[in-house]
Amino acid sequence: MKTFLRVRALLAGAALVLGATAAQAEAKYGPGTSDKEIKVGQTIAYSGPASAYGNLGKVEAAYFKWLNEKKGGINGRKITFISRDDGYQPPKAVENVRSLVEGDEVALIFGVLGTPVNMAIRPYLNAKKVPHLFNAAGSSAFNDPKKYHWTTGWQPNLHDEAKFYATQLLKLNPNAKIGVLYQNDDFGKDMLAGLKDGLGDKADKMIVSAQMFQPTDPTVDSQMVILKNSGADALFLFTYAKQAAQAISKAADLNWKPHTFLHLGSASIGATLKPAGLDKSVGVMTAGFAKDPSDPQWKDDPAVKEWLAWMKENMPGADTNDALYAMGYAAAQTLEQVLKQAGDDLTRENIMKQVASLKQFRPELLLPGSYINTSPDNYAIVTFMKLQKFNGKSWDFVD
Incomplete structure (x- = not known):
């Protein structure tokens, strides 16, 4: 009987070892990963x-x-x-x-x-x-x-976002005159291309001015003056937070009130609209994809x-x-x-x-x-x- 129990214990121990080995064998790791x-x-x-x-x-x-x-x-x-x-x-x-x-x-x-x-x-x-x-x-x-x-x-993605804005603007004002402020890199150019695609064969006629800037430029004031003077009544801000805040503030200072569409990545109340001035930011539009926790509609x-x-x-x-x-x-x-x-x-x-x-x-x-x-x-x-x-x-x- 003792011999039987000893054999059974050995077999059970072996099974545990084999089971653990099998479990370890199933785990696969690449660089930067381990069991911990x-x-x-x-x-x-x-x-x-x-x-x-x-x-x-x-x-x-x-x-x-x-x-x-x-x-x-x-x-x-x-x-x-x-x-x-x-x-x-x-x-x-x-x-x-x-x-x-x-x-x-x-x-x-x-x-x-x-x-x-x-x-x-x-x-x-x-x-x-x-x-x-x-x-x-x-x-x-x-x-x-x-x-x-x-x-x-x-x-x-930027291209689809800009096409979305084009569709929305055509609903608001199909004869709008468009000004675009865009960052001179792949980000800004991708959005500009998406806007043109969304406007279709109306793009060349509707876009009256497109002004670019470098990310390191201290301000975008001169570009905003040019855009206002173009007669644009719709403004697309294909920018990040710093330049978006500057542009919104400058438009208000110029007493210019175009329909304004803001890149969703810059549509932050804290990072963009507060620095621009909340009163100056009234009416700015963007493509929402997430709940804004500051919005009263989500308070509950x-x-x-x-x-x-x-x-x-x-x-x-x-x-x-x-x-x-x-x-x-x-x-x-x-x-x-x-x-x-x-x-x-x-x-x-x-x-x-x-x-x-x-x-x-x-x-x-x-x-x-x-x-x-x-x-x-x-x-x-x-x-x-x-x-x-x-x-x-x-x-x-x-x-």
Whole structure:
């Protein structure tokens, strides 16, 4: 009997060892991942002309810290988030990314700000087969799975956003005279091209002036004077927060009140409209895709209440009127979902497979009706938009 029990115990022990070995064998790891950790890298503008957008990186860092402390990370693995300042300078961003990939050996790069910066780092990351995920940039070039398998955006793409504005303007005033202020890079040019596509054969006649600026220009005052003098009664601001605030303020100073459409990435009450002057910003329109927690219409929304409580606990003192915090929070949740789906296969290849396999996923700070569905042929993440207008305090949807 003792011999039988001893044999059974040995067999049970062997089964446990074999089971553990099999479980370990099933787990697959790539660079920057292990049974305890997932390394995520980021380069973003904490300084320079786009420094207002550094709030994206700050809230993402706070979210991953909270995940680690409150939920034990993702699938039992802590997130090590390494975020570095690039000052919105593409060469510095390339340097940061090389250091993150080759020095820190991160698993992926996440949430990089700006079309020109992402364009600069995209060739390197695709050559190295490193996931380049959920850029805070809207170029349609970031949804090209066949040519750039490792790169994806997050927000609605710039080209479609500008086409959306063209459609809305044609409803408001089909004979409008249009002035455009655009940043002289891939971001601004992509939006200008989308606007022209949306206007169709009316584009050349309707656009009476298009003025460009460099991201490092101290002001856009001279461009705004030219645009007003062109006789334009509709204004498109294809700019980031600093120049958008300057343009809105200058238009008011010039007593110029065109129908104004603002790039959604700059439609932040805290980062753009407050610096411009809330009174001067009344009537500005943009493409909404997320709930603005400062908007009274969402005051009883459970997701907004939960987010406000989270912000109070994890980012005390932060201005919750700044929509960038909500955007970064939702983007971080999207990465969390991808890594959850990846399970114990944390190879870079499987991470990209999960990026292309999001189904009916919706961070609850996105507008109702906005669901994320991706496929191997389509990496578009957030696609749903609604026109909204600023009333001096918050955004109202335009029917």
